[in-house]
Amino acid sequence: MKVKLKIAILLLTITFLSFKSIQEPVLFSVPANFPKPDYPFENNPITVAGVELGKTLFYDAALSSDNTISCGSCHQQSAGFTQHGHILSHGVNDRLSKRNAMPLFNLAWASNFGWDGIAPHLDLFAVSPITNPVEMDESLENILEKLRATPLYADLFEKAFGSREINNDRLLKALSQFMLTMVSANAKYDRYVRKEGLKLSDIESEGLVLFKQKCASCHSGELFTDFSFRNNGLALRERDKGRFEISQNDADIYKFKVPSLRNLTYTTPYMHDGRFATLEQVLEHYAAKVEKTDYLDPILNKDGKVGIEMNTDEQKKIIAFLKTLDDEDFVKNPMFSESTLISDIPKKNIDVEIKNFTINDADTRALFKQGIETYFKIKAAIAKKNTLEAAEGARVLIKTLNRVRITEAAQKSFFENYQEKLFLDAKRIIEGERFFAHQFDHFDELSEHLYILLASFKVNDRVLYFNECKRSDMKWISDSATDSFVPDNCNDVHTKTLNL
Ligand code: HEC
Ligand code: HEC
Known part of the structure; x- marks a missing residue:
């Protein structure tokens, strides 16, 4: 009986899957607990062929000057699309960049990109790592030439955009299409707020309450960021003035983008320069080490009190809550991983x-x-x-x-x-x-x-x-x-x- 039931379920699943494959698979959908996305999909509709092209490009080292570094070298899925084990990211010839690679997920909801918001639009962002001498150190013209030399790409561009033309606009749009599919919304917390039968433990629930009081003014909403630029009191390091480097506005000195707090277990180390290795260090920073400077965000300097008042017990509870934001399905989803590419990766000889x-x-x-x-x-x-x-x-x-x-x-x-x-x-x-x-x-x-x-x-x-x-x-x-x-x-x- 049990076996028969299993077979019936299997058959149903197969029918369902084959039915689904006739239609387009769902590449992007808004999770029930998320707000409306920011990305203008009408200018770049997501298609299976577009995502496949984007993914092939994302994992192709031809996008770097010496053909050794792909986007995926610094944005590794198992590390929440950061560069695992690296405080500062490494580019061509192992050159060090001055910042910690940012995790990539839920980008459709972001209104600016980079720790300093260098790009106001996702489609524009990739130009920055591609041309940055300490990252991929390559020009768009050279990349287009390399891609045009492989017949594989002409086919992929044709499937994605209707003709064999390979140009910047298409390259960047395809990369965006792939990155937009990287939605992370299946953490324990998400399933709890969507009432999918999961409960938070006592310590996690207490952590959530504390988090709302002490952290959510900046790490707000279901994305855990308000996408603003702020200074959270890290000891200042001269070499990186953050948002100011883009805006040249004095009010932006030492401000960095408020990051999401999803998937923190995978994305260690933390902060724009990866200075903290553990969440304990992060909480200790907010509780006891916030530096009072002219740049400090007023939220962290209220009523003459610098930092966030929390005892170690409260810090532990907040950490327990933060761990409910780890989305294991996301870091293991084969849709985003390199090894499941449908086409052969062009190999350098x-x-x-x-x-x-x-x-x-x-x-x-x-x-x-x-x-x-x-x-x-x-x-x-x-x-x-x-x-x-x-x-x-x-x-x-x-x-x-x-x-x-x-x-x-x-x-x-x-x-x-x-x-x-x-x-x-x-x-x-x-x-x-x-x-x-x-x-x-x-x-x-x-x-x-x-x-x-x-x-x-x-x-x-x-x-x-x-x-x-x-x-x-x-x-x-x-x-x-x-x-x-x-x-x-x-x-x-x-x-x-x-x-x-
Ligand atoms: C050498 C390592 C490296 C490579 C290669 C690299 N990145 Fe990044 N990426 C970073 C770093 C570091 C940041 C943070 C940048 C900053 O603030 O200056 C970042 C940030 C981003 C962001 C912004 C995320 C956000 O939430 O604001 C996106 C999007 C992104 N990278 C996409 C790409 C794409 C697409 C490629 C390939 C074309 C790529 N990256 C190649 C290191 C890299
Ligand atoms: C005043 C706004 C503000 C408040 C309040 C705040 N943060 Fe942050 N947080 C930031 C900013 C800005 C950054 C990025 C700073 C940087 O890298 O220079 C950040 C970074 C982080 C990071 C690093 C994430 C990463 O991917 O590198 C963690 C973890 C974090 N905050 C946790 C918390 C917790 C927990 C609380 C509450 C106890 C909290 N924050 C309160 C603004 C804030």
């Missing part, structure tokens, strides 16, 4: 970077061999999602390859260049010691850089294989052509042999 060097020195070869074995240990740990073991492996890999000495000048500089990249990847894996998604995000780059080194120096003494998923960036090295390490969503692997 990394083989052009491979050199034809030889190393005869036995010690050096032995170190490389150890490096390969350590890589396989990291890979096995990643396969088991054992983050501690993967981080340990990454430490050993750095130690081992640090001992490699190459004397010939051209070989030495090539080696050092890739060694630096590889170490950076290994450090990301160490950073992800307790965060699997971060390790997984960086494992493909580690594999790519090691592959380029091995293929250039031909130091392996058994045949190895380099594997790439066609529809995502995932890459890995294996010692068998039919390797069991195939990540989810990678049913289309391309394998090449690394000869001896």
Whole structure:
């Protein structure tokens, strides 16, 4: 009986799904507890083909000058579309930007973009990271040229906009379409206010009451921001004057956009420069460390009292409430993730970077061999999602390859260049010691850089294989052509042999 019921439900679901796929799937809808969106959809209606193009662009490193950084490099889904583990975001050549990457969600409700509100419209924002020398350092003209050189894009633009023309307006509109679909409104709190059968615990409810009294004047409404620019009393750091840098109005000095407070568990660290690692530090700031300056928002300086009065117990309750704003469905929704792209991602041909060097020195070869074995240990740990073991492996890999000495000048500089990249990847894996998604995000780059080194120096003494998923960036090295390490969503692997 039970089995029959299950089958009936399954059949119903299949019928429902196939019916849905004849119609357009719902790409954007306003959650019942949200206000009316701000974005003018009439100028850029969202379509399946437009979103697909936008997503392909979002995850395409061709948007950066050296083809290494995509929007998705700094805006990672598992981190609420921030750059996990980074206080300040890293762009091309690992240049540091002066700010912490902002989370991306519920952008249809925002009326300005960036910590300083540099763009009044979502469609205009992408120009800023693309052209910023510390982010993607590329020009729109060059990007259009690169996109025009791949037939894939002409097809995608045609499906999205009706002709094969590739221009700025279409590029930016497609990026917006994809970003607009990123709606986060399924946290415990949302399901509680929508009365979907979920209750807040006592401490969470008490936290909500306190939050309304103490925080909601700025972090207001269901979006948890009023989109204004304010100074919340952080110790001033000269190098960034916030909103003033755009408006040149003295009244805006050291003001930054009031951010949403959704998904905080995923988006650490906090504030425009990522200065706080934990919510405890944030609450302690408001309770005890608000700096009284000429710039401080009057709400934080009422009746001669600087900051927000809260004891540690109240701070704990507010934090418990803030955690009810974490939306796990959002950070795991495959609609937004790179690996489910419908089309193949245009791949840069990394083989052009491979050199034809030889190393005869036995010690050096032995170190490389150890490096390969350590890589396989990291890979096995990643396969088991054992983050501690993967981080340990990454430490050993750095130690081992640090001992490699190459004397010939051209070989030495090539080696050092890739060694630096590889170490950076290994450090990301160490950073992800307790965060699997971060390790997984960086494992493909580690594999790519090691592959380029091995293929250039031909130091392996058994045949190895380099594997790439066609529809995502995932890459890995294996010692068998039919390797069991195939990540989810990678049913289309391309394998090449690394000869001896
Ligand atoms: C090098 C890292 C980096 C890259 C690459 C990057 N961003 Fe960002 N993004 C940031 C940072 C840092 C901010 C905050 C910017 C500021 O205030 O100056 C930000 C902010 C944003 C915002 C504003 C969000 C809000 O709520 O105000 C949007 C939208 C955005 N990025 C989209 C994109 C798109 C689209 C791309 C690709 C074309 C991209 N980003 C590439 C780091 C990056
Ligand atoms: C006077 C307005 C105001 C009040 C009141 C206020 N905040 Fe903020 N909050 C801000 C501003 C502005 C920022 C961004 C500051 C920056 O980065 O320079 C911010 C940032 C934050 C952040 C960092 C979010 C991120 O994504 O980096 C958290 C968390 C936060 N506030 C929590 C709270 C809590 C909890 C309360 C109540 C105890 C509160 N805020 C009260 C204005 C306010």
